[in-house]
Amino acid sequence: MKRQLTWKTIFLFIVGATLLIVVAGLAVTMNFGSAKTVTRTATPYTQDKAVPSSVSLCTAPKDVTTLTVHRGKTMNPTTFSFPSAALVSNAASARSVAKVICAIPPDMRTGTIACPFDQGLTYRLDFTRPNYIITPIILHIGGCSAIDGTGKKGWIHLIPGLFRVLGNAMGLQLPTEETFRGKIT
Numbered sequence: 357m358k359r360q361l362t363w364k365t366i367f368l369f370i371v372g373a374t375l376l377i378v379v380a381g382l383a384v385t386m387n388f389g390s391a392k393t394v395t396r397t398a399t400p401y402t403q404d405k406a407v408p409s410s411v412s413l414c415t416a417p418k419d420v421t422t423l424t425v426h427r428g429k430t431m432n433p434t435t436f437s438f439p440s441a442a443l444v445s446n447a448a449s450a451r452s453v454a455k456v457i458c459a460i461p462p463d464m465r466t467g468t469i470a471c472p473f474d475q476g477l478t479y480r481l482d483f484t485r486p487n488y489i490i491t492p493i494i495l496h497i498g499g500c501s502a503i504d505g506t507g508k509k510g511w512i513h514l515i516p517g518l519f520r521v522l523g524n525a526m527g528l529q530l531p532t533e534e535t536f537r538g539k540i541t
Contacts, residue, residue, distance in 0.1 A: 410489045412507040417454035419485045421447045425526060428478040434538035442526045449525035454483055456521045457493060460503065460510045474499030479536065481505075481522075497537055 413420070423444040427436065444450045474496070481493040493505040495512060503510035512518060512533075523531020 410491060411485070412505070413454055413483055413490050413493060414458035414506055416485065417458045418451060419488075420450045420454045420483045420490075421486065422484045423450035423453055423525065424482040424484075425522070426480040426482070428476070428480065430477045430538070431475050433541045434475075434477075435541050436538040437535060438526065438528055444525045446525070450483060453481070453522050453525050456515060456518055457481075457503070457506060460506060460508070460515050463509045463511055463514065469500060471500035472498070477537065495536075497533075 425442045425444070427440040444453070475498045477497040479495040479497065481495065483490045483493070491505045491507075493503065496502045496504070497512075501512035503512060503515075519531055519533045519536050523535055528535060
C-alpha cells in the first residue's frame with residue numbers, strides 16, 4: 357500500500373525537525389554558552405624578562421600564592437550556595453588545596469570502568485606561582501569524577517577531604533561534595 361504525502365505530513369515533519377534543531381541548540385548553549393570572563397593583565401614580553409615557564413601544579417605546590425575557582429555550566433538547572441568564580445588570595449589556603457590535590461594516590465584500576473551519569477559539571481582551578489604558568493586543574497564532578505591537569509591519572513574519590521579543604525579555602529560553611537554538586541531545581 358502506497359502512502360501519499362499530504363500537507364499535514366509535510367507540516368508535521370517540518371515542525372518536528374525545527375524542534376529537534378532548537379533542542380540541540382539549547383543543549384549546546386547550556387554546555388558551551390557564554391561564561392563570565394576573568395580578566396588578567398599580562399606583562400608584555402621584553403628581551404629583559406624571561407617568558408614564564410609552564411609547569412604542573414605538583415612540581416612545587418608549596419610555592420603557590422593564589423587560587424581562582426571557576427565553576428562550569430551544568431546540563432540541568434542547578435543552584436549553588438556560592439558564586440561561579442571565587443578567588444582564594446590567602447597563600448596558605450591555596451597551598452592547602454594544592455597539597456591535597458598533589459597527594460592523589462596512583463590509580464591501579466584496569467579494564468573497563470562503569471561511571472554514573474555525568475551532568476557535565478566541572479570546576480577549573482587556576483593556581484598562581486611567581487614566574488610560572490601553572491597548568492589548570494579540572495575537577496569533573498559527575499561521571500567518573502576525574503581530575504585533569506596533575507600529570508597523572510586521578511579520581512576525586514581517591515582524595516579524601518578534597519571538597520572540605522577546597523570549600524574552607526573559599527570561605528564556605530561546612531562544605532561537602534554535595535555543596536559543589538549543587539541542588540537541581
